[in-house]
Amino acid sequence: MSQPQPLVYITGASSGIGQALALHYYRAGWRLALVARRTAELQTWAREQGLAPERFAIYGADVRDIAEITAAGRSCVLTQGLPDVVIANAGISIGMDTAEFEDLEVMRALYETNNLGLAASFQPFVAAMNARGSGRLVGIASVAGIRGLPGHAGYCSSKAAVISYCESLRGECRPHGVQVVTILPGYIDTPLTRKNRYSMPFLMQPQDFASKAYSAIAAGSSYSVIPWQMGVVAKLMRMLPNWLYDKVLAGRPRKRRQGE
Template sequence: MIDIKNQIVLITGASSGIGAACAQGFAQAGAKLILAARRFERLQDLAASLGLAADRVHLIQLDVRDRSAVESAISNLPTSWSEIDILINNAGLSRGLDKLHQGDFQDWEEMIDTNIKGLLYLTRYVVPGMVKRGRGHVINIGSIAGHQTYPGGNVYCGTKAAVKAISEGLKQDLLGTPIRVTSVDPGMVETEFSQVRFHGDTNRANQVYRGLKPLTGEDIADVILFCATRSPHVNINEVILMPVDQASATLVNRQP
């Protein structure tokens, strides 16, 4: 088992949901945190709630879709924060649930640019340092949607299938190095996910979880922390987890 105390962990999409839960879990384990998100005020609130000293947390306002911003953020890290041990590519979203032939182009671009290109940008700029130092772990947050397509999921499912393939390809490319690669792929998790998907329609978002007990951000963070703390020779390639009330991307048990 690896002691991650004082390891530097970069979490994207850290302002809410799974990202914020990861910040909490890794902070409790003694890690130093680089928290990145678009909503800087939310990051500041999160950092304050964690009660960490200034030398234990570093905040970055970052839109992962902006390649030049990602490059600048990584290359301009203070020396004491530059040797990233764990990268958690958590930033991601879903927009809409339209049929493909009725889809919104802007929704498509936002999902592709965030879920695929943003993950690629962070990986491309962080992993070379890991290889050079001979240590590191990339943890990508995928989805059951990357394994099973569902009606209306078309482009979102495509982006998460890409995350699955990218994770597998990265693991193959890093063979011969000690760098580990993990994809954590949840089913239904009650975060801001559905509100974002439905453009702030809270009533519609709440219906997604009606009558069942979904996973929480803390549940996912617990699994991510488990993956990160295994013995150095152990690589957990992929984890698929769902609530007990879910059996597939489309099959759920709802109480009346």
């Protein structure tokens, strides 16, 4: 009796990195469980790509809504089975200025989406994967989580939290045979990055990122920076003393705030 095709569950699947990962996994023979707020757009995209209806399902949920996103995970298990890979990809990137009162709400949105939303995306699957003794939980962090960038306090700190959270979860799941993979994208050409007003070295196309991420996830890499050149930059950034790091960033344009 043939084994069923493996299943990958991806949040934030309606655009950018999530969409590129979905298409790469599909072409590699996987079944897809796709989560997004904009389900109509996702349906249109799936139809345009010619995805076979029996190989994918779409779940509507906002990761900031704990009830919605955990319900989507439970529905996936009931409808398609327990995934082999869960990719918590949904995230937002907005600049903020702590001097501006309204930007505290921006920070709340960043944390609710990038951190609480990530944990809630994993929650329906952790116990079942541990009981099964296999599976991969993938957190999409960012190179921006390694050191703080001016005007980017909310995003950088949220992605630093993703890195630490996934490291903690990795230690919890390892005894059960479940792997936790942290992916740190550099600059990827997506709607999130096209609004940036500063240089983006080693800018990568989403499909190229998806190919590299697929390999890292398949290998069970605990921590992977993509592209590799940004990994080198990240190591150098970590090594710089504060006075030199501050000097390097002096005059760097700030991340655009909401509405700019």
